[in-house]
Amino acid sequence: MIEVSELTKCFSDAKRGTVSALGGVSFEVKPGEVFGLLGPNGAGKTTCLRILSTVLRPTSGRTIISGYDVANYPAQVRSRIGFMSNNTGIYDRMTAWEMVEYFGKLYGLTGDALNSRMDEVFTMLQMHEFKDLLCSKMSTGMRQKVSIARTIVHDPPVLIFDEPTSGLDVLVARNVIEAISKLRDAGKSIIYSTHIMSEVERLCDRVAVIHKGLILAMGTRQELCEQHGSDSMEELFFALIDRYDAAAAAS
């Protein structure tokens, strides 16, 4: 369960002074649901998700994850989410097994519970054949699997994926999408950020289009298409962004 209300974030930038990366974002994600965050690069997706993962502090606004306020109970929040992004790399000088085991222990798993859970995850992601390979020697697909295994090893109720398929070939990307839909079926609350339309159409129950730190539209795919009178997600997306930019230029 994720509840985000009126979230803002400002950075001070060397060239542009104070920059507003998020200008009041609100949404909620229910268990068993994949919420898509759709937006171009620099829209504020990563900033938003970093706030959710407690790595950044919001300038204002409230975020509740599994009943805990992100700003006040970061430790409790961290132990209840799994977060994966382009920036959450894996350790080159560890093997797949060691890497996942290390994070499992940090999340408080021990002994048999840890071993059986790891076995389960490795089986689910088909990782047994390279479990003793050093991460530095792995292909991109293997690395992505290790990363997903690290994200879900503690079986968190909330999962956040920030462009998990960027840079992957289609086969691996399909595996990732499948893994995530299995997690949805297991009742997790999932945020999925991307700028790839086909993934949104395949995976997401509800979508928010985010641009320049603002949510331009939100709803199920069908609702959005009906509201804005367009046939595909892609058409809708471009229309929304063009309209916003035109309005911003006019004012």
Added chain:
Amino acid sequence: MEVTWKNVWLILHREVRDQLRDRRTLFMVLVLPIMLYPGLGIGMLQMTMYFTEQPRQVVILNAGELPDPPLVEEGAFPTRWFRDAETSSKLRVLTDAADDETQLPNVSADEQKQLLVDAAKIRELIEQRNRLVEQLAPWNADLADELPGVQSAKLRNAIQDGETSEQPDNYEALVDEYLELKKTIGEQFANSKLQVLMIVPDGFGENLNAVNRLLADRSSDSEELMNLPLLRPILVRNRADEKSDVAYHRVREALDKWERQLLKDRLELAQLPETVPDPVSLLSIDVANEDEIAASMWGKIFPALLIIMALTGAFYPAIDVAAGEKERGTMETLLICPASRSEIVLGKFLTVLLFSMATTMLNLISMGFTGKYIVSMTSGVAGAGMGAVPLPTPLALFWLVILLIPLAAFFSALCLSLATFARSNKEGQYYLTPLFMITMGMTMFSMSPSIELTASGGASLFYCAMPIVGPALLLKALLMNPGNTEVLVFALPVLMSSIGYSLIALWWAVEQFKSEDVLFREAEQFDLKLWMRQLLRDKEPVPTFAMAAGCFMLMMFLQFLTIKLLTGSMVGVTAENLSRKMMELAVVQQMALIAAPAIFMAVLFTSSARKTLRLRMPSGRMLAVAIALPFVLHPLAIELLASLQNFFPQLPDSAKAAFAAMSDDTLPLYVIIGVFALTPALCEEVAFRGFILSGFGSGGRTGVAIVLSSVTFGLIHMVPQQVFNASLLGLVLGLIAVRSNSLLPGVAFHLCFNSLAVFHGMASANVSESKPDWLDNDLISWFVSCPNDTLRYNFLTLMTCAGAAFLMIRWLINQGESRKDPNALPRVQPETIALTGAAT
């Protein structure tokens, strides 16, 4: 802050394993120390075996005049003129004696001839020079030294007492000629293949024999002996050329021994005992035993090595675990795990500490054994001198390990902080050089023989409180004399201060881990033009943190630049003008070096100099408290400094002179107050409570800003006592400035406080001259007394003051609770463009 040790252990375990899998670290930590020293040792041994030194060229002119026993035989000094027979083979001697037909090895006959021609040329020049020296000596002490003993002493005294005769008209021309000649000789000598030239005067041997004869013939008139000319051979060398210098010292050794033999012969001839030239005939006994010699050697070497190795041992792993983690993109992975920032930092810190200690220990062990092995090997060959140097005693080694812990902890924490700040491995590496230089400076300081920890020594505790220096000095003392329990009283302060500094550095590292700017800053390219434009155009109302730091650096730099200027202008100031001159300088210094940079930067770099310098009226209550506080803090400060007197090093003379000037009764009171109270109150407040405090506080962290502004305020005072005193006062002044948001109360406080110090100085000076009657009054003696000619405050005064100060400071602290931070970022109102609504 709650720390789960299980997480710390997990992180430590992972980091250590990670480091051990990294080839670079393994190489630096394990392989290098184990292989390096034996490798170096073997290399050195081989060098000494295969490379023998080239013999150096000595030419002796007029060698036929040399008396017996022969100084030169077959193109060399005979081995009997050297302590070590081998030295003889390192000098090749060519003489111009008629019967000398020696063909030097590896030198052709032509070359040999050329050498003699060169030597003859130089001889002519030298003789010319000596004539000039005789002419110039009466007015030049250095040249006078060259003349024979009695004459030289006479001239020197005359020059010293200013009783020289008038210089001849052509004196300047002669000096020029002398300098020109000196240059020519140098060039000639360098161009020749000579390393040392010896010129024997004509009739040297005969003269010597004549003296011998006269001495032997006791009945002869001593007048005759005195009238014999003093003939002195000349040795020419070039001290700037190492080859020449080394050869010169060897020739000297041979000549000294030869001269000793001549003296012996002379005494024998005169039938005098051999001991005549040594009336005192001193016998010195060295009671140091081998252990102690070794201890003193280790005491000199080990602390420096320990420091350098602890630093390098900490540096590379620190860069890898912090900056490296950022660079490899795993920092965010770690930050989203449940381990808290403190646990992460602690885990990483312990890793770095472990590697720092391991590197140091391995280095020392490897070096110790290699050294011992090589010494024992060479001692069989070369024999004399080195002997077997025993390894340090177990007790000394124990102390070495114990003191390594605080040192390594300090460096580990510091390196980790720097490495966290760095964006990448490469940026991290850049921080090593400055860190290394500062460390080296402190190490050299603590290796100076005059700096030591002694139970009675004044500044010992102060040294203990310094980072690096404290452990280094304690280690030095313990290695020199491992059984010395006296210095152990310093162990606690040294450990405490080291732990304190380590904690500060760790706290900084944790802070950095919490800072979004540090964790997520991108590698921006630096554009000077853009930066300047931004600095001058996009001004904020108050300066940034970096500007405040820059302002302080500028002040320190200006102070450093003007030290020479200021001391220069004090030269030649007469005693009665001294205080006046000093005061003028103090005022100039305050205005030009402290106030001016701050005002200049405030006007140039901020959009509101008024806000930056807090130029607004304070509330009446605030002003009242600021005026009242100094009166209760003054006695506390005086007594605190007095009780810490032995903690600090002695005041430098310049500071003593400044204090003396405060109670100079020849100057009117308003001048003294103006110089020592009003000027600093205005200038220092503008700088430290104005620009610097505003800058440090611009991030919204008032507490840190007050501490930093007070530390910088302290540091600008240079003298340790004053640094301490000013830092404490800076805290109060910072609090007043922040709470009143005005500069005026600070100025009032500063003015009152410094004025009180001036009055106290004057009163002390008065009572030391004549003790006034009112001091004997019972009631007053409860509050004030006068031991050792200074005015001191008694317990009752101090308690009253402390109570009042506590209440006032608490009032000040509470003032801010309700006030909201004026520098906080404004809450951004999201733009509401109802696109969804508009579309329908």
